[in-house]
Amino acid sequence: MSCHKSYITTPIYYVNDVAHIGHAYTTIIADTLARYARLIGQDTFFLTGTDEHGQKIEEAAKARGKETQAYADEISKTFKDLWDDFDISYDKFIRTTDADHKKGVQKAFTAMHKKGDIYKDSYQGHYCISCETFFPELQLVDGEFCPDCGKATSVVEEESYFFKLSAYEDKLLAWYDANPDCILPKSKRNEVIRFVEGGLNDLSITRTSFDWGVKLPEDFNDPKHVMYVWLDALMNYLTALGYGTDEKNMDFWPARVHLIGKDILRFHAIYWPAFLMSLDMPLPKHIGAHGWWTRNGEKMSKSKGNVVNPKEVADAYGLENFRYFMLREVPFGGDGDFSQRALIDRINSDLGNDLGNLLNRLIGMSGKYFEGRVESDLVSKYYQAELDEVDASLAKLEPMLFEMQLHRYLEELWRPLTVANKAIDMYQPWTMIKEGKTEETMALNGLIATILAKVSLMLHAVMPQTTSTICEALGFEITPESFEEIIRNGETLAPFTTQKREPLFPRIEEELLVDERQEILKKEKEEKEAKKAAQKEKNKDSKPAEGIALIGIDQFFETSLKIGMVVEAEEVPKSKKLLLLQVDIGEDEPRQVVAGIKEFYSAEELLNTQVCVVANLKPAKLMGMKSEGMLLAAKDKDGLCLIRPEKPKTIGTPIS
Numbered sequence: 001m002s003c004h005k006s007y008i009t010t011p012i013y014y015v016n017d018v019a020h021i022g023h024a025y026t027t028i029i030a031d032t033l034a035r036y037a038r039l040i041g042q043d044t045f046f047l048t049g050t051d052e053h054g055q056k057i058e059e060a061a062k063a064r065g066k067e068t069q070a071y072a073d074e075i076s077k078t079f080k081d082l083w084d085d086f087d088i089s090y091d092k093f094i095r096t097t098d099a100d101h102k103k104g105v106q107k108a109f110t111a112m113h114k115k116g117d118i119y120k121d122s123y124q125g126h127y128c129i130s131c132e133t134f135f136p137e138l139q140l141v142d143g144e145f146c147p148d149c150g151k152a153t154s155v156v157e158e159e160s161y162f163f164k165l166s167a168y169e170d171k172l173l174a175w176y177d178a179n180p181d182c183i184l185p186k187s188k189r190n191e192v193i194r195f196v197e198g199g200l201n202d203l204s205i206t207r208t209s210f211d212w213g214v215k216l217p218e219d220f221n222d223p224k225h226v227m228y229v230w231l232d233a234l235m236n237y238l239t240a241l242g243y244g245t246d247e248k249n250m251d252f253w254p255a256r257v258h259l260i261g262k263d264i265l266r267f268h269a270i271y272w273p274a275f276l277m278s279l280d281m282p283l284p285k286h287i288g289a290h291g292w293w294t295r296n297g298e299k300m301s302k303s304k305g306n307v308v309n310p311k312e313v314a315d316a317y318g319l320e321n322f323r324y325f326m327l328r329e330v331p332f333g334g335d336g337d338f339s340q341r342a343l344i345d346r347i348n349s350d351l352g353n354d355l356g357n358l359l360n361r362l363i364g365m366s367g368k369y370f371e372g373r374v375e376s377d378l379v380s381k382y383y384q385a386e387l388d389e390v391d392a393s394l395a396k397l398e399p400m401l402f403e404m405q406l407h408r409y410l411e412e413l414w415r416p417l418t419v420a421n422k423a424i425d426m427y428q429p430w431t432m433i434k435e436g437k438t439e440e441t442m443a444l445n446g447l448i449a450t451i452l453a454k455v456s457l458m459l460h461a462v463m464p465q466t467t468s469t470i471c472e473a474l475g476f477e478i479t480p481e482s483f484e485e486i487i488r489n490g491e492t493l494a495p496f497t498t499q500k501r502e503p504l505f506p507r508i509e510e511e512l513l514v515d516e517r518q519e520i521l522k523k524e525k526e527e528k529e530a531k532k533a534a535q536k537e538k539n540k541d542s543k544p545a546e547g548i549a550l551i552g553i554d555q556f557f558e559t560s561l562k563i564g565m566v567v568e569a570e571e572v573p574k575s576k577k578l579l580l581l582q583v584d585i586g587e588d589e590p591r592q593v594v595a596g597i598k599e600f601y602s603a604e605e606l607l608n609t610q611v612c613v614v615a616n617l618k619p620a621k622l623m624g625m626k627s628e629g630m631l632l633a634a635k636d637k638d639g640l641c642l643i644r645p646e647k648p649k650t651i652g653t654p655i656s
């Protein structure tokens with residue numbers, strides 16, 4: 001990486017709206033970049049927050065009969081709560097009503113004025129209240145309506161301070177020219193250049209028509225003016241670092257990237273760099289503008305009732321699955337379509353089949369052939385070609401991430417998984433092990449583990465929890481150190497032992513509406529809790545009920561229970577409790593079972609009786625004797641009795 005500090009921002013979200021999928025998308029991209037930057041050891045500052053000034057907020061509060069600040073507090077909190085719910089790793093949540101922010105904006109106003117970039121004049125123009133923007137007559141639709149939102153504009157004349165935006169035309173064009181990546185995607189940069197080439201008017205940056213905003217610095221002695229919201233809002237990127245107050249984080253400037261929706265590109269790509277030039281501050285490295293989300297091909301709107309609530313989707317399908325879907329589904333900058341079919345396909349196919357199933361295959365193979373042991377030291381001896389292919393893909397990834405090519409990043413990151421799945425099909429470990437190629441088979445498992453480890457590290461920023469779970473199964477933790485070792489230095493994984501685990505991405509069979517699915521999940525949860533409560537009630541008198549976990553039928557059948565016949569029985573000398581039994585369970589030889597039942601049964605009375613045996617228990621040693629099974633029994637205050645079939649059954653019959 002060329003720079004060691006990463007300052008990553010979302011826009012500050014305007015508090016006249018509830019959070020929707022577009023807000024979630026921007027924030028998730030920013031969170032992904034911030035997490036990645038931290039993982040590669042960069043000093044990272046991730047900013048999000050809320051924009052709370054302006055006429056619209058004042059009016060919205062009034063309409064609800066609330067104090068403006070109280071109303072802003074309320075809506076700002078819904079954003080903060082959502083990001084906390086979504087585990088967004090922001091370092092600061094800024095609010096434009098913060099006292100520090102206001103001070104910083106005033107300082108900037110003073111500095112721009114000193115520079116000669118601010119002057120006072122009167123302004124007459126067509127003003128859209130909704131967009132808080134004056135529009136030149138030429139831009140109005142039918143000479144009256146706002147070109148951005150379509151609402152009627154009104155002619156407003158007021159005294160205003162102006163910023164000399166026109167003076168920055170050439171400097172801006174020179175900046176775009178010298179920095180081909182300053183606006184991403186590049187197609188958007190061309191739009192901005194064309195707009196600036198068309199000529200820039202000076203910018204009215206104060207208002208007298210409302211009150212809810214940052215006042216001018218006191219020495220201007222002009223109390224009826226408040227700052228125009230865009231100067232106020234854009235300045236948050238500096239004031240969050242302490243500009244104008246304690247300056248303590250100013251070394252994070254300039255921003256690595258400002259992430260925004262394409263609707264506010266003009267403000268970020270024209271006004272903001274011009275303000276910064278006026279302040280003699282360096283300009284941001286990238287401004288990344290993403291597109292809109294539609295639903296099933298249609299524009300989302302409240303009136304159509306098809307607005308996607310990000311919280312509902314995340315609850316129904318899993319937050320990290322949702323993160324993966326959003327970043328994978330849409331080329332950055334393009335418009336994206338949200339459909340549940342597409343989301344379910346991504347979960348079942350990319351995540352379930354390609355990723356989750358690969359971990360299952362590794363656990364299955366290592367369990368079957370090596371008691372769970374996985375060693376990776378011989379991978380390069382047998383599978384260098386596969387390793388090379390994987391590393392070639394991984395090497396392409398990092399630049400894609402910081403160029404916001406997240407869909408390509410994830411697409412490329414899936415290639416190593418294909419390499420792994422193909423290797424299993426091609427080398428057929430089940431054949432190799434039969435042919436006695438033990439070393440090759442172990443190395444193949446090592447290859448799969450290595451690929452899973454590398455993919456998880458590179459996927460961590462997108463799916464933090466899931467990848468942590470995978471790496472835990474592979475015997476290591478995701479940290480900047482393990483990233484350095486495994487990704488940068490290509491170090492071999494330490495040996496580890498796998499264990500059976502729940503699937504990471506249970507298959508979603510049916511396409512259900514979000515609310516239907518939520519309803520089902522809620523019911524399942526309630527049923528589970530009801531069962532738990534009932535179980536607790538039942539066990540209250542006899543046994544302590546804590547820790548009774550429900551298991552599926554599959555888990556029950558992991559225990560092999562069989563009918564056995566005690567064919568030999570003797571007391572273990574010097575032991576009060578143990579009997580040494582030979583139990584026939586229909587195998588070539590009887591099993592030796594050391595049972596702690598001497599206090600309740602004599603050797604004699606057990607001989608030639610039937611018992612129930614746990615047949616797949618790991619062998620254990622008791623008083624130096626091997627025990628290869630366990631007898632089912634029940635014990636209460638009256639003593640212990642063995643569980644036996646009601647009528648004699650064929651020896652070796654499975655119990656189910």
Ligand SMILES: [Zn+2]
Pocket residue numbers: 128129130131132146147148149150151
């Ligand atoms: Zn408008």
